[in-house]
Amino acid sequence: MWRRGVRTSIAGRTAGGSRMSLFPWRFWAWPSELRARGVMGINRRNGDFVLRANPRAHYPRVDDKLLTKKICETRGIPVPATYLAIERHGDVAQFGDWARGRREFVIKPGQGSEGRGIVVVAGREGPDFLTASGERLTLADVRYHLAAILSGLYSLGGQPDRAVVEQRIQRHPVFESVAVGGTPDVRVVLYRCVPVMAMVRLPTRASRGRANLxxxxxxxxVHLTTGKTSGGVCKNRAVDAHPDTGVSLADLQIPCWDDLLNAAMDLAEALELGYVGVDFVLDAAIGPVVLEANARPGLAIQLANRRGLAPRLERIAAEPDGPIPPPRRRELIAILADRA
Incomplete structure (x- = not known):
């Protein structure tokens, strides 16, 4: 039976023209070829890792961003300061009073996903709000957006939600040449509290300043031991340079890398989730700050690294049952990085 090939950035050439090692001369790959190279699909992710490693009762710890923040705070892990949590439609009318004189903040759904519904206010022009991407919003626009969040427009399952207004993080200067109109973030995927893969997501003009693939x-x-970047993907195509600035994506050193990995392992342990993604931003003054965690982290991280997750997860699964001690986690990180 003939089977369709899968279009993937792990095949063919990069957008810059350089040849890749897995499937040269092609922009697609057969599913069997991807499996042979350790690329994991959503069914295996869910069946072998998410469902087995993540107790359903613990999902609210990551689905509710305010609860995630509280858990971080108990562990001393930095998070953006929370200014407001709006839960009732009647409170939306008072937002203008709170915002008077405030130039920077972030509005996000309490139970959103994939970055939907997030508005980053980076300045003011008279009574209006200016977003990080340069869009101008009136107070009425912001109130409408808050009401949409409360109504569940961006929440998981469309359930009524609350709007969280929090501190805007100041982008670390190391990202100036590879981020356009917004703040990059770093995603670390962990299995049994061991980081198995990482990537940095960089805003572009097309993403309107959002670090959303x-x-x-x-x-x-991002290499697990050095914290340096390699590979690259944009719109499901392999790239070697930032599409707007032309700056190479290779060998960018992520600041405070060891601190970031330690915070990721600490949070995964506190969440009691065996398979989890943790998202960080790098603040110019504070360093790594946790944005959120995800019990169902996506698989595009494989495209960014141009490597599959499956062999790394299988290596961690081969460890003896029970918690993996911190010293052993560090040994495993080095083992996984050497296999890259």
């Missing part, structure tokens, strides 16, 4: 951001893999 679904909206056109670019991502690069």
């Amino acid at each position: 679904h909206q056109g951001a670019v991502a690069a893999g």
Whole structure:
């Protein structure tokens, strides 16, 4: 029976023209070829890792961003300061009083996903709000957006939600040449509290300043021991350079890398989730700050790294049952990185 090939950035050449090692001369790959190279699909992710490693009762710890923040705070892990939590439609009318004189903040759904519904206010022009992407919003626009969040427009399952207004993080200067109109973030995927893969997501003009791959951001893999970038993907195509600035995506050193990995392992342990993604931003003054965690982290991290997750997860699964001690986690990180 003939089977369709899968279009993937792990095949063919990069957008810059350089040849890749897995499937040269092609922009697609057969499913069997991807499996042979350790690329994991959503069914295996869910069946072998998410469902087995993550107790359903613990999902609210990551689905509710305010609860995630509380858990971080108990562990001393930095998070953006929370200014407001709006839960009732009647409170939306008072937002203008709170915002008077405030120039920077972030509005996000309490139980959103994939970056939907997030508005980053980066300045003011008279009574209006200016977003990080340059869009101008009136107070009425912001109130409408808050009401949409409360109504569940961006929440998981469309359930009524609350709007969280929090501190805007100041982008670390190391990202100035590879981020357009917004703040990059770093995703670390952990299994049994061991980091197995990482990537940095960089805003572009197409993503309107958001570090969201679904909206056109670019991502690069991050080496687990050195914290340096490699690979790259944008709009499901392999790239070697940022599409707007032309700056190479290779060998960018992520600041405070060891601190970031330690915070990721600490949070995964506190969440009691065996398979989890943790998202960080790098603040110019504070260093790594946790944005959120995800019990169902996506698989695009494989494209950014141009490597599959399956062999790394299988290596961690081969460890003896029970918690993996911190010293052994560090040994495993080095083992996984050497296999890259």
